[in-house]
Amino acid sequence: xxxxxxxxxxxxxxxxxxxxxxxxxxxxxxxxxxxxxxxxxxxxxxxxxxxxxxxxxxxxxxxxxxxxxxxxxxxxxxxxxxxxxxxxxxxxxxxxxxxxxxxxxxxxxxxxxxxxxxxxxxxxxxxxxxxxxxxxxxxxxxxxxxxxxxxxxxxxxxxxxxxxxxxxxxxxxxxxxxxxxxxxxxxxxxxxxxxxxxxxxxxxxxxxxxxxxxxxxxxxxxxxxxxxxxxxxxxxxxxxxxxxxxxxxxxxxxxxxxxxxxxxxxxxxxxxxxxxxxxxxxxxxxxxxxxxxxxxxxxxxxxxxxxxxxxxxxxxxxxx
Numbered sequence: 001x002x003x004x005x006x007x008x009x010x011x012x013x014x015x016x017x018x019x020x021x022x023x024x025x026x027x028x029x030x031x032x033x034x035x036x037x038x039x040x041x042x043x044x045x046x047x048x049x050x051x052x053x054x055x056x057x058x059x060x061x062x063x064x065x066x067x068x069x070x071x072x073x074x075x076x077x078x079x080x081x082x083x084x085x086x087x088x089x090x091x092x093x094x095x096x097x098x099x100x101x102x103x104x105x106x107x108x109x110x111x112x113x114x115x116x117x118x119x120x121x122x123x124x125x126x127x128x129x130x131x132x133x134x135x136x137x138x139x140x141x142x143x144x145x146x147x148x149x150x151x152x153x154x155x156x157x158x159x160x161x162x163x164x165x166x167x168x169x170x171x172x173x174x175x176x177x178x179x180x181x182x183x184x185x186x187x188x189x190x191x192x193x194x195x196x197x198x199x200x201x202x203x204x205x206x207x208x209x210x211x212x213x214x215x216x217x218x219x220x221x222x223x224x225x226x227x228x229x230x231x232x233x234x235x236x237x238x239x240x241x242x243x244x245x246x247x248x249x250x251x252x253x254x255x256x257x258x259x260x261x262x263x264x265x266x267x268x269x270x271x272x273x274x275x276x277x278x279x280x281x282x283x284x285x286x287x288x289x290x291x292x293x294x295x296x297x298x299x300x301x302x303x304x305x306x307x308x309x310x311x312x313x314x315x316x317x318x319x320x
Contacts, residue, residue, distance in 0.1 A: 002128045004049060004190050004221020005265035010128075011047040012269065013136040013168065014054065018042055020162040021059045027158035032124070032175050034158055042162075043122075048183030049220030052126040052134075123180055129172040137166050187220040189261050196254060203242045203250045210238035210305055211297055213257070222257060224303045225279050226264070230256040232278040237312045238295055238305050244315055284308040 002010070021041045025034045037056060044055035131154075133140070140154045158170040186195035202218040203209060213219055213227045231238055234253040242250065264274060281290050288310045296302035 001050065001130055001223060002132055003223035003226055003261075004047075004188070005261055005268055007047050007050055007052055007128070007221070008190060008265055009268045010052055010126075010134040011045050013134050014042075014045045014052070016136075017160075017162055017164075017166065017168060018045055020164050020166075022056075022160050023163045024161040025159065026161075027156050027170070029157045029175055032177065037124075037158075037160065042160075046181055048181055048185070049188055049216055050127065050223065051181075051183070052128075053178075053181040054124045054126070055122055056124065057122060123178050125176050125178050125181070126170065127174045129174070132170075132172040134171070135169045139169055140171060183220065184217075187216070187218055189219055189221050189257055190265060194258070199254055200247075200250055203245075203253065204247075206241050206243045207297075208239045208295070209236060209242050209245070209253065210295055210303075211300075212242060214301065214303065219257070221261070224305075225274070225276065226257065226261060227303075228279040228306050229276055230260050232284065232306075232308065232312060233260065235312055237309075237314045238307050240315045278306050278308065281306060284311055286311060 019042065022037050022039060025037050027034050039059050040056040041059045042054060043057045044053075046053045046055075139156070142151045142153050145151050154171050156169045156171055157173050158175065159167060160170075161167040185191040185193035186198060188194055199218050202212050202215065205212065210227060210231065213222055213230075214224070216222075227238075230253060233256045234249070236245070236249065236253055245253075267274065277285050278290060284290055286308075288308045290306050290308055292304060292306050294302045295305045
């Protein structure tokens with residue numbers, strides 16, 4: 001599923017349309033009535049962790065303030081936006097995730113941000129699936145035949161045509177109306193308000209660090225790719241309990257999480273893909289054989305994990 005850096009790139013694609021009125025809608029979504037968006041004005045665009053929020057108001061209403069200037073928007077202001085305005089999400093790693101893994105994450109995402117019951121609100125929340133993406137002013141085209149040998153283009157969940165003539169296309173995403181974005185900026189690893197102290201407290205528990213890193217209460221936007229990469233960069237075995245690691249090791253892990261996420265975002269905004277060191281690899285950069293396993297709490301969320309036994313040795317209690 002798209003992680004924090006990807007969703008922030010999606011926000012960049014929506015930002016030029018803030019203030020514009022929806023002239024025509026389309027899409028296959030059955031979760032919402034897409035026609036409800038007709039003639040509304042896109043008022044705001046915000047991203048929180050793995051979720052994108054778009055605010056809509058009546059076209060004749062006053063145009064409210066746009067989203068705060070984020071790291072992503074700062075990059076765009078420096079001229080980094082042009083190469084990615086019409087590019088699809090790129091991750092230069094083979095997409096071999098099993099379907100059951102996507103279904104698990106979809107189930108997990110439902111507990112991250114509860115859906116709002118009742119009548120539609122003014123904010124539309126987007127949570128993207130495994131191959132979820134947004135395109136601006138172009139549609140996604142099939143790059144290979146399906147199992148039946150047909151070349152069928154992906155079907156958009158939502159298409160928003162604006163009075164300016166431009167349009168946004170949303171693929172493989174879940175949409176729900178809500179009254180306001182539900183998020184805690186202090187947990188967002190790409191937010192200037194990210195709270196390091198709270199994140200460190202979470203990491204210092206007796207749980208394996210690979211479980212804690214995926215807890216969106218403390219590391220919103222951090223997903224499986226980032227988890228694998230930063231554990232390798234910090235030379236920490238995934239199943240090491242946070243309570244047996246030195247504070248300096250946890251600080252280094254947190255630094256890796258923030259730096260890797262920021263670097264990945266920067267690469268995306270310059271139209272570059274990700275070249276992982278350990279994720280879905282058979283060997284680490286030093287040539288050691290990589291191990292793979294499905295790790296997660298008993299009865300909880302399980303994710304495929306890659307690690308190098310030599311670069312990331314097991315740490316037992318009493319070894320610190």
